[in-house]
Amino acid sequence: TTVAGIIGKIYKELGLLSKGHVVYAKRSTLVGRYYDSELRAIEDAVNRAQGGVLFIDEAYTLYVEDDPRDPGKKVLEAIMTQLADPNKRDWMLVLAGYGPEMDKFIKSNDGLDSRVNDIFYFDDYSIDELMQISEYYCDKHNYIMTEDAKEHLRSVVTREYNSKDDTFANARYIHNLFEKVILVNMSKRINGLELPTKEELQTIEVSDMPSMRKINQESKGMIGLDKMV
Numbered sequence: 499t500t501v502a503g504i505i506g507k508i509y510k511e512l513g514l515l516s517k518g519h520v521v522y523a524k525r526s527t528l529v530g531r532y533y534d535s536e537l538r539a540i541e542d543a544v545n546r547a548q549g550g551v552l553f554i555d556e557a558y559t560l561y562v563e564d565d566p567r568d569p570g571k572k573v574l575e576a577i578m579t580q581l582a583d584p585n586k587r588d589w590m591l592v593l594a595g596y597g598p599e600m601d602k603f604i605k606s607n608d609g610l611d612s613r614v615n616d617i618f619y620f621d622d623y624s625i626d627e628l629m630q631i632s633e634y635y636c637d638k639h640n641y642i643m644t645e646d647a648k649e650h651l652r653s654v655v656t657r658e659y660n661s662k663d664d665t666f667a668n669a670r671y672i673h674n675l676f677e678k679v680i681l682v683n684m685s686k687r688i689n690g691l692e693l694p695t696k697e698e699l700q701t702i703e704v705s706d707m708p709s710m711r712k713i714n715q716e717s718k719g720m721i722g723l724d725k726m727v
Contacts, residue, residue, distance in 0.1 A: 502592045506551040517549030525559040529569045540576035553592045558599035561606045578609040631672045646704040679708045
C-alpha cells in the first residue's frame with residue numbers, strides 16, 4: 499500500500515500521471531448486490547483514479563476457481579474493459595496480494611495476463627528492520643522506549659519472526675503490537691498514577707511490553723502484501 503502511494507508520486511513527478519493520488523479498493527467495494535453493480539463500481543473507481551493509481555488489495559479474491567457465476571468474474575471483465583478504453587490512459591492499475599494466489603489470479607484471465615508486465619515480490623522485513631520500524635513508530639507518536647523495553651521487544655519480535663508463516667504481517671505486525679498490546683498496557687499502568695508527568699506519559703516501560711507467552715492473534719493484525727503487479 500505504501501509502495502503504491504510512492505509510485506503514484508514518482509509517476510506524477512515524471513509526468514506519467516497528472517495527479518499521483520491513490521484510490522484503494524478491494525472485493526467488498528467492487529462486488530455489488532445488483533445486476534451490473536460490478537461494472538458501475540469499477541467505472542466509478544477508475545474515474546476516481548484518473549490521474550493516479552487504482553490499488554486493489556487482495557485482488558486474488560476476485561477469482562473463485564470453482565464458481566463460474568461468482569461476481570468477481572464480472573469485476574475482472576470490467577477491469578479489462580476499462581484498461582482497453584483509449585480515452586482513459588491517465589491512470590495506473592496496481593494489484594496486490596499473496597504470491598501463489600496472485601500467480602493463479604493473473605493466469606485466470608488471458609487479457610489480464612497479457613497486460614501485466616511488471617511483477618514485484620516483497621521479502622519479509624528482518625528483525626533489525628522491524629525494530630527500526632518500532633523506533634520510527636515511537637518517534638512519530640512521541641513515545642520513548644526504555645532500554646529494557648527495547649530489549650524485551652526485540653525478544654518478542656525475534657520469537658514471532660522465527661515462528662512466522664505466510665500470514666506474518668511485517669510492518670503492520672509492529673503497528674498492531676503497539677496499538678493493541680503495548681499502548682493498552684501502558685494506558686492501564688498510567689491510569690494508576692495520580693498526576694503523571696509529561697515524561698511518564700511518553701515513556702514506554704518494560705512492564706508495558708507483551709509477555710513472552712504466545713501473543714494473541716489479534717496483535718498480529720492484517721496480512722502484509724508480498725506481491726504487487
